[in-house]
Amino acid sequence: MTDTMKHTLLFVFVGVMILAEGMTDFLFFSGSWNSALVILNMGLISAIMAIGVNIQWGFAGLFNVGIMGFTALGGLAVVLVSTPVIPAAWSSGGVSIVMALVMGALTVVAAVMITKFMPAGKLRALVLAVVLIAGFFVYRAIFDPAVGSVEAINPALQGNIGGLGLPVLLAWPAGGLLAAGAAWLIGKTALGLRSDYLAIATLGIAEIIIAVLKNEDWLSRGVKNVVGLPRPLPYEVDLQNDPSFVERAASWGMDPVTASTVYVKAGYALMFTVVLLALLWMAQMALKSPWGRMMRAIRDNETAAEAMGKDVTRRHLQIFVLGSAICGIAGAMMTTLDSQMTPGTYNPLRFTFLIWVMVIVGGSGNNFGAVLGGMLIWFFWIKVEPMGILLMELVTSGMGEGSALKAHLMESASHMRLFTMGLILLLVLRFSPRGLIPEK
Amino acid sequence: MDLLNALVALTNFVIVPGLAYGSQLALGALGVTLIYGILRFSNFAHGDTMAFGAMVTILFTWMFQSAGLSAGPLPTALLALPFGILGTIALALVTDRTVYRFYRQQKAKPVIFVMVSLGVMFMMNGIVRFIIGPGDQRFTDGERFVISARTFKQLTGLQEGLAIKTTEALTVITAVIVVAALFWFLNKTRTGKSMRAYSDNEDLALLSGINPERVVMYTWMIVAALATIAGVLYGLDKSFKPFTYFQLLLPIFASAIVGGLGNPIGAIAGGFIIAFSEVTITYAWKKVLTYGLPDSLAPDGLVQLLSTDYKFAVSFAILIVVLLFKPTGLFKGKAV
Numbered sequence: 067m068t069d070t071m072k073h074t075l076l077f078v079f080v081g082v083m084i085l086a087e088g089m090t091d092f093l094f095f096s097g098s099w100n101s102a103l104v105i106l107n108m109g110l111i112s113a114i115m116a117i118g119v120n121i122q123w124g125f126a127g128l129f130n131v132g133i134m135g136f137t138a139l140g141g142l143a144v145v146l147v148s149t150p151v152i153p154a155a156w157s158s159g160g161v162s163i164v165m166a167l168v169m170g171a172l173t174v175v176a177a178v179m180i181t182k183f184m185p186a187g188k189l190r191a192l193v194l195a196v197v198l199i200a201g202f203f204v205y206r207a208i209f210d211p212a213v214g215s216v217e218a219i220n221p222a223l224q225g226n227i228g229g230l231g232l233p234v235l236l237a238w239p240a241g242g243l244l245a246a247g248a249a250w251l252i253g254k255t256a257l258g259l260r261s262d263y264l265a266i267a268t269l270g271i272a273e274i275i276i277a278v279l280k281n282e283d284w285l286s287r288g289v290k291n292v293v294g295l296p297r298p299l300p301y302e303v304d305l306q307n308d309p310s311f312v313e314r315a316a317s318w319g320m321d322p323v324t325a326s327t328v329y330v331k332a333g334y335a336l337m338f339t340v341v342l343l344a345l346l347w348m349a350q351m352a353l354k355s356p357w358g359r360m361m362r363a364i365r366d367n368e369t370a371a372e373a374m375g376k377d378v379t380r381r382h383l384q385i386f387v388l389g390s391a392i393c394g395i396a397g398a399m400m401t402t403l404d405s406q407m408t409p410g411t412y413n414p415l416r417f418t419f420l421i422w423v424m425v426i427v428g429g430s431g432n433n434f435g436a437v438l439g440g441m442l443i444w445f446f447w448i449k450v451e452p453m454g455i456l457l458m459e460l461v462t463s464g465m466g467e468g469s470a471l472k473a474h475l476m477e478s479a480s481h482m483r484l485f486t487m488g489l490i491l492l493l494v495l496r497f498s499p500r501g502l503i504p505e506k
Numbered sequence: 507m508d509l510l511n512a513l514v515a516l517t518n519f520v521i522v523p524g525l526a527y528g529s530q531l532a533l534g535a536l537g538v539t540l541i542y543g544i545l546r547f548s549n550f551a552h553g554d555t556m557a558f559g560a561m562v563t564i565l566f567t568w569m570f571q572s573a574g575l576s577a578g579p580l581p582t583a584l585l586a587l588p589f590g591i592l593g594t595i596a597l598a599l600v601t602d603r604t605v606y607r608f609y610r611q612q613k614a615k616p617v618i619f620v621m622v623s624l625g626v627m628f629m630m631n632g633i634v635r636f637i638i639g640p641g642d643q644r645f646t647d648g649e650r651f652v653i654s655a656r657t658f659k660q661l662t663g664l665q666e667g668l669a670i671k672t673t674e675a676l677t678v679i680t681a682v683i684v685v686a687a688l689f690w691f692l693n694k695t696r697t698g699k700s701m702r703a704y705s706d707n708e709d710l711a712l713l714s715g716i717n718p719e720r721v722v723m724y725t726w727m728i729v730a731a732l733a734t735i736a737g738v739l740y741g742l743d744k745s746f747k748p749f750t751y752f753q754l755l756l757p758i759f760a761s762a763i764v765g766g767l768g769n770p771i772g773a774i775a776g777g778f779i780i781a782f783s784e785v786t787i788t789y790a791w792k793k794v795l796t797y798g799l800p801d802s803l804a805p806d807g808l809v810q811l812l813s814t815d816y817k818f819a820v821s822f823a824i825l826i827v828v829l830l831f832k833p834t835g836l837f838k839g840k841a842v
Contacts, residue, residue, distance in 0.1 A: 267829060488625045
């Protein structure tokens, strides 16, 4: 069997699994098209995130453990782009907030300038301390009252500065841009670090981004969440009230409620597939181009590449920004799919480490591998729970009805998920370290 | 202006909690640093090793409690601690045998080890949740306070109270004993010396006949013990919840790195630096300042530099600043 054949079969396997989820309720499948499409949609988004990570790790060997932060920034972009403008917020304090932020940025720039251009010594340390401390207090003096007045406006529903009121699809590229901007800032400071240090620095930066989103209510409503974000597709309720849609649903032999949910989810799946294919095509082209070869040369031997005159630091920054932008796009798509921004739910196990499992299992360095890993691991992430329950039913079938151990085992079955993901990762790293679809 | 009250308030809200949290972080960071120095990778599974150790200890504590055993005014968990340590050592050695040894023999790159430790992290996290569940577990018993705020006020007649929890006192004392024992071990015993030699220069150590597998085994045993002690102390002082331990990974790494990875003294210093900066930057200074300053200067606001939710953000901001200026930490860590 040729490699191409084997790889195609792997994709077919994932496809069959998702189809089986929709068609049958045998074993752990649920037999609902709705659930199959839910898995498919998040699988597509995960595949995009995996491409982003693969570009950084597989192409260039950059160990970024801050994916969660970029995903969350993509989510923030949806709020900033698509929610309606809140004029009251802008007139009461929005402008001052922006001024305060500019002021804060200027302080940092001034501090950087001082370290760069003043000769080292006690005087420099003193000037630096004065600038930073004064900057901080001026910033807080402008910022705090402005935030207070913005957050006081209709706090049950708003209390944030709102967005631009633009079509929600524009938020996807905007999410990419926002993540790219953040990645540029982070890359400028952290990319000089060696691999483990870089990993831990990015992990920390992602936590900082989440902390900001959770606490800066004027920006993202914090843990109060932004709900009811605009959607690119019609609402199910509107479809159900549309006589022509009900008629069409009847002609497909479905009841209008199921038909409308499936219709909307299939619509999302189509849009996500288009984005995924576009990004996959671009990533493939990049990999095959001289640029891609240069990246891999840098990854394999940094010193040699540097000796050949390649600017390793610049290239690393470039690829860090590109990969993070893709994660930002995926984050924006995810928030659009959920129609809500919930900063409290971002958790590194799910949004950083699981994506890493996808990339390694799929095959780092191979874009198709990343896509396969994304879809496959996401399917298991969802389905391990019913599988675990099935397994536990089997294990405990001999035990008495009221047995405490049986009750505990059944209750704990859902925690098999993390264990299984770890096991899959370790098995792949051990027996197929290059992943299911290895790099060519 | 009342300097004495200001001092008491400062001790009560900043120094005591800072010392306790700093000791917990230092013990955690020592484990991370030892693994980095000897096995030469950043162990992402360390937080979950702490959770596992604490979990075993909790299970034994519950057993002892139901059997009526207790340590008097001290928490019963102290009696269960040795069993927790043994359990964690067993887990660490099994993990090394089944997982890490293969990559050691392959001479895999450090970054591959980090990925492997991610897998171990997932599995340990799953095991802990599987056995004890994801919720909060209480296992503290014994006397709650060494000195309570009310007793202190009655004793001294001051306006401000000083409360020291038993768990806080216990944390600091245990940490001092453990750290002293560890340094004695590393500096005085043969095994400790061979561990240091191996960490300083692997080739030279091998030449002088040090058995690397033995060094690695002892390292895992020590790390497992440190992780269990740190995990139990944290759980006694705050609360036990698997996810909290996973999150502890971040400040622990920050401590180890700020001090310089691979350097035990750095790990301890780093732990206290991170703990005290978290506490001081997120503490509302109003009370202390109101006592400490003349009335005309008394502050209006809370004088809190950042809200408490930014705790993790503080440790990382410090981490990044330190890395920018001293890429191997304050106490010259290793750069493998």
